Amino acid sequence: MKAVILLPDFTFEQAAMARGARAVAGVDEVGRGPLAGPVTAAAVVLDPARIPPGLNDSKRLSAAAREALAQMIWAQARVATVAHASVEEIDTLNILQASHLAMRRALAALSLPPDHALIDGNRLPRDLCCPAETLIKGDARCLSIAAASIVAKVERDRIMADLARDWPGYGWETNAGYPSPAHVAALNRLGVTPHHRRSFAPVRNILCEEN
Template identity: 70%
Template sequence: MTRPAPDLSFERAAQARGATCIAGVDEVGRGPLCGPVTAAAVILDPGHIPAGIGDSKALSAAKRERLFADLMQTAQVSVAHASVAEIDSLNILHASHLAMERAIAGLALRPDFVLVDGNRLPGNLPCAAEAVVKGDAKSLSIAAASIIAKVVRDRIMVDLAQQHPGYGWERNAGYPTKDHLAALLNLGVTPHHRRSFKPVHNILYQAPLVSD
């Protein structure tokens, strides 16, 4: 059974309540053991919305790249990050919200309403907002933000993989796959690993790590 594609229902509902400039916001990178968490904020041009926008996780890499290029040409886009140090200091939820706040603040146009993927809103937003559970599968603005954030973060992880070969980051984007966990045991912890995450913490403190 095919899932319904994201549409503009949430955006239109916000417009009906008086909003005129609506941004979708999503983040990528909560689950990986390393690298930043990356957020994007996107304000779509209603007259130039690229065809095929959907949840970034459900799209092929080639389609994400094409949509990324199209969105960068047609939409207002801002990307921001929270660092590994901030993730370890704040925890991943608060670091994700910080990245979202930074992405919204970086938009050239100031939105008067924000649609945020998830069930909790960041605490420091400049306007009214709505949290949308599984928003990247429901709202075109959030889905567009998910594509931008994933492409940017994946590119970061490919670059980091060249600096630290052997962990497979160009393939796993830092997620705890078998090859990544095995590399942690064999090669050790890099400066890009999140020390507050259990598999990394366990290695640093010599607790046993199960890689299967």
């Protein structure tokens, strides 16, 4: 029997609107797993009348599809923002708290203050600027979170491609800082850069060996 692939829809946003919310933001982050680079979050308030077709979990889309959809989201959403937590903040706070910091920054930066936020995952960040709820696998279930996942992924991939030009050899233009075999091999061969997360074990172990 063929597996049914579910697509994200607008039911969570509609439910929040039925409770009185006027601006419902989807929030997602990318970049928890990489050994290098920031963690990036996006917040998107979709226009119900102008939802770009083809929105889906960014991991299910090709790079070209993500790029095209990101342009449509920026053009057609009521409002969208991107925010980051730096490598230094990741190493100081830990990756979960840094991810939540990036989410808070993205929500707070929206020029249209949201009445409600739909957050991907199962942990609700503290001190958000509006009421919120979490959705496990929200990027595959909720259109606003899917839009946020696409915007965040495209923005972070661009950052890593830019860093790759200044720090060649690690393959960040293709692996986006994730611990691919080629990236780990380059890390052992070329050493640790200022953009590597020193609190992550593969990086920390190399630094310990050097010392």
